[in-house]
Amino acid sequence: MSTFDAGGSQLDTSWFLLLAAVLFILGTIGVLIRRNPLVILICIELMLNAANLTLVAFSRQLQNLEGQLFALMSMTVAAAEAVVGLAILVDIFRHRDVEDVDDLSELKG
Amino acid sequence: MAIAIFFVAAALAVAGGIGVITFRQPIRSVLSLVVVMIALSILFLLLSAQFIFVAQVIVYAGAVMVLFLFVIALLGPAKEIAKGRLRFQTWLSALFVLALFGLIWAMLQGVQYRQPEQTDLSTFGTVQSIGIGLFTKYLYPFELTSILLLVAAIGAIYLSRREGDDR
Numbered sequence: 001m002s003t004f005d006a007g008g009s010q011l012d013t014s015w016f017l018l019l020a021a022v023l024f025i026l027g028t029i030g031v032l033i034r035r036n037p038l039v040i041l042i043c044i045e046l047m048l049n050a051a052n053l054t055l056v057a058f059s060r061q062l063q064n065l066e067g068q069l070f071a072l073m074s075m076t077v078a079a080a081e082a083v084v085g086l087a088i089l090v091d092i093f094r095h096r097d098v099e100d101v102d103d104l105s106e107l108k109g
Numbered sequence: 110m111a112i113a114i115f116f117v118a119a120a121l122a123v124a125g126g127i128g129v130i131t132f133r134q135p136i137r138s139v140l141s142l143v144v145v146m147i148a149l150s151i152l153f154l155l156l157s158a159q160f161i162f163v164a165q166v167i168v169y170a171g172a173v174m175v176l177f178l179f180v181i182a183l184l185g186p187a188k189e190i191a192k193g194r195l196r197f198q199t200w201l202s203a204l205f206v207l208a209l210f211g212l213i214w215a216m217l218q219g220v221q222y223r224q225p226e227q228t229d230l231s232t233f234g235t236v237q238s239i240g241i242g243l244f245t246k247y248l249y250p251f252e253l254t255s256i257l258l259l260v261a262a263i264g265a266i267y268l269s270r271r272e273g274d275d276r
Contacts, residue, residue: 019119021213026126032202038135060156076254080261086180087268
């Protein structure tokens with residue numbers, strides 16, 4: 001197997017961590033200020049991706065492959081979450097016209 | 110060279126992230142998220158995680174995003190209207206996000222992670238080594254993952270069934 005080095009070993013791990021923090025914050029802002037439930041799900045995917053980036057960055061820093069395996073697992077969980085969340089959304093949208101997450105407040109009592 | 114690639118990919122990712130939260134139409138948010146995914150997959154390649162790179166492109170940028178696009182096509186392009194209700198939410202969320210970013214920033218100052226020492230890149234992160242890890246030490250979680258996916262698929266089919274189909 002040929003050696004694959006993209007030259008990434010010159011890069012500091014903290015740069016990746018900072019980028020992941022920025023992406024996570026962007027996702028948090030989206031969840032907090034957007035009103036469309038679909039966009040909120042998209043922003044959650046963004047946050048999960050940022051967390052994945054930290055996992056892989058630490059995996060390289062510590063020379064431990066388990067970080068990458070964890071990233072794979074979280075990718076699976078994110079896919080399952082997207083599927084179930086979107087199915088719930090489709091069901092809600094089918095029954096009534098929701099254009100704002102604030103309309104979904106039945107559980108408030 | 111790698112540094113240039115890193116900064117281009119990072120700029121793309123941040124621009125896509127800003128696009129996700131600023132575009133009014135959901136379809137544009139989804140397409141911005143695809144940009145973020147592709148940029149992140151380049152970063153995974155820089156971190157010598159080849160298998161994660163492939164999985165990111167196929168699973169995220171491919172499957173999950175197509176799922177989002179299908180749902181948008183099903184529900185119709187609804188533009189988001191900014192309503193006047195609860196205006197203080199925006200300011201409260203800005204405050205909260207600033208506090209969160211400050212916390213993360215402070216934490217990042219504490220860690221001084223520099224470049225890792227050279228490793229054997231012919232084995233680290235390849236499909237082979239990932240497979241060995243997945244099928245020996247982590248075989249049990251790996252099998253549980255399949256049950257999770259099965260449950261998610263059944264749940265999605267059940268939730269999105271038509272009205273009157275439940276005989």
